[in-house]
Amino acid sequence: MARENVRPPHHHDLDRSIAIAKILMLCFIAEHNLPFLLADHFTELCRNMFPDSEIAQSLHMKRTKCSEMAKQFGNKIHDDVVSQLRINKFFISDRHETDVSTTKCLSVLVKYFDSHGGTIKTRLLDLIDVYENHSSNVGSSGESLFEMIMHILNSNNIPLNNLVGLAADGASNIMGAYNSLSSRLRQHLSDLKIFKCTCHSIHLCASEASKVLPRQCEDLLRNIYTRFSHSAKRKYEFLQFQKLFSLKPHKLLHVSQTRWLSLHQAVERVLEQWEALKQYFVSIEGVEKLRSINLIVNDLNDPSIYAYFNFLNFILPFCNNFNLLFQRETPTIYLVHFHVNRLYKNTIQYFCRNEIVNKSKIEHFDPSQEVNHIPLSNIYLGDSVHTLLQKEEYYKNVDMVADIRRRCRLFMIKLCEEIKKRFQLQDDLWEMASLFNPEKVLDPTTRDVMPSLAPLVAKVPRLYDGDLQTLDNEWRHLDSTPIPLDITPQTYKPVDFYLKLGSYKFDNTYLFKSVATFALNILALPVTNTDAERLFSKLNLIKTDVRNSLSIDSVKALTYISESVKEQGCCYNFQPSENLMNIL
Known part of the structure; x- marks a missing residue:
């Protein structure tokens, strides 16, 4: 009898396979905006695939469990985003809009250069109902939006020093000179950079x-x-x-x-x-x-x-x-x-x-x-x-x-x-940032136009906290150091170009690490609010007339999963981490 209670070795592999299958199912649901009722079909499929497995036969997962699994999955992705914001400089974009169930949502997106992954990312940080938040103010006034954003940052232990700027449209409650979100952020963070959406402005x-x-x-x-x-x-x-x-x-x-x-x-x-x-x-x-x-x-x-x-x-x-x-x-x-x-x-x-x-x-x-x-x-x-x-x-x-x-x-x-x-036709920040066009940065005349990066650092002071002389030395040496022929603007896209430049070594020393990282952070500066527009298009696909009872937490979880899947191409390419496997 004792031997009958011992799990055969293959059960561990089967347990892992079912966990992977659950993850892929959630990815598929999020990517294709499908209802949680699909979990019923998944359960039946697992039982038919493994008719001799007690684990598969005992699997029960319907709409409620699938929803809870999605929330756990989404929380894990959210935690990964938060951990990135604790070590990287980032920008916030926000937008509030009413969904199909007349719930007014505030989406808070973050854009940052992921130094570990070597990419510029835009991710959802949080999605909240502006009339059911826990601050002293409700609604979409500048004061209420400010309290909600500060609550999100503080509750997640995200250092305010890493917040570089805000990008949004020109609505008065966000960009107004008085009692707006931007004015209140500037009161607390005087050197914060505010960007108005260029697409919204030209419209x-x-x-x-x-x-x-x-x-x-x-x-x-x-x-x-x-x-x-x-x-x-x-x-x-x-x-x-x-x-x-x-x-x-x-x-x-x-x-x-x-x-x-x-x-x-x-x-x-x-x-x-x-x-x-x-x-x-x-x-x-x-x-x-x-x-x-x-x-x-x-x-x-x-x-x-x-x-x-x-x-x-x-x-x-x-x-x-x-x-x-x-x-x-x-x-x-x-x-x-x-x-x-x-x-x-x-x-x-x-x-x-x-x-x-x-x-x-x-x-x-x-x-x-x-x-x-x-x-x-x-x-x-x-x-x-x-x-x-x-x-x-x-x-x-x-x-x-x-x-x-x-x-x-x-x-x-x-x-x-x-x-x-x-628009400021001769905006100093835009003019100096234009010199980081890969086609210009290696041109010797660029140093004649901007001999030092100090004025650009002064425009976005929260973006760089390293040694300014080291940054300037690398900037100046771009003219005198032979750059390998394969590091050219024609060969690489802007982000890849600076990643390649930052990884260039001579005598086991990185020659342009600081200036390349600074350039990548400059490239991450938000000039539009289109990411927030795309997000709400995604939310309208997730929460439809048929799925109008989805809670904010479920919508947020599905958005997290969808973004994570998109980053890896599609649900079939998704590689779950061990932590995620253990959660599910």
Whole structure:
């Protein structure tokens, strides 16, 4: 009888295999946004795979146990992130938004250079319900957000000295001068660096500039979308007109005040379908006899509205391309200075005198002064508009053409003014960070522009606490030390380039360890809040109408797991640690 109670040796391997299977199942659930009910199928699968195993046959795991396992898994990943923040400099991004169950969540993300893994990471630190926190204040006021973030950092024993900066959009409760999250953080950490999201800022620039155009432009976009948005019959009827004009059966798009790039996408789609839309609405105007249909027909037959749409289709892609550049997950801090100034100067040159622009300091140039403008008839509004204005229905209507040109110039003036307002064109940090472009850092003239890194360290004082002379010595020696031919910007991406540079040894001595680590921390500086936007897109996939009862803890755990899986490629590549095996 005693021998029957002894577990055979293979039971340990089977126990381990089932633990791995549990982990992979949780990874699969998190990666593909599946319900915890999948645990029922997993249990049945294990029993069928190992019919002679008592361990497998005694396995019981349904929705509740699966949820608890996910939370334990997520807590382990959270602990790993916290341990990294205790030894690395990091930045915080935050965003609060209401989910499908009307729970208002605050997500706190951290971005840091992982010196051990050799990568720049963005990870979720915490996700909390702003109306069920344990601070003295609730809601999303600046004071409440500050207390929640400080509670997260202190409760996890994360040193405040490692917090370098905050990145967020321009909401008043976060970026306001008084009683905001950023103002309160600066009161406690005076040298903290605050970054406004460049993508959000350029979106607001384009949105504000669009307001100087006739209101009918935006109304037309919204009215057309509203006509088709909830009617399969109307979509089918319009499909016949698309076929008649040999157009692709594309949907009409919605203009969103919060979704970046949506204005240009909607304008481009309406222009593509313009003739089909015109004929469709003309055909139903006499049948339905609605005021909204009359307005749409009038606008589609208005040559000035068509010209404005073509102008927007010309000018908005410049803003969108800027936006897309900085939505990338790779480092972009070294690109900001060049591209902000390029967008501003290119826009100015469409309606201002080049000789005046080239003689002026760009940050002091006033685009609204008429003395700087070229004649109204010579401003550049894009090839499509130029071609349109040569047609008889335009050039015979002198007043209409003059008004089109005047309003389009106002759009560009407003766009430039908003760029100057929301961006510092000659921001010292952006300008100095641009020198860490791998294509510039090995250029000897770079040391002529910035002979010492002391001014850059002073801009972000919390980022570097080592010996400044050692840093400067390595920075200066980049000109005089022969760098191996395989360490080139053309061979490696920015992060890999500096990792390779930092690992370069001569006579068993690292020659550029400090400057490479400093450069990697500079590259980790957040210039956008797109990571928080992506996170909330992920949360909306996790917590849906079907899974609207998921608790904040479950959503947070699934997000932790999903991020960890993504870091390793996919759930099939996930390598669980021994600590994680023991937990599950």
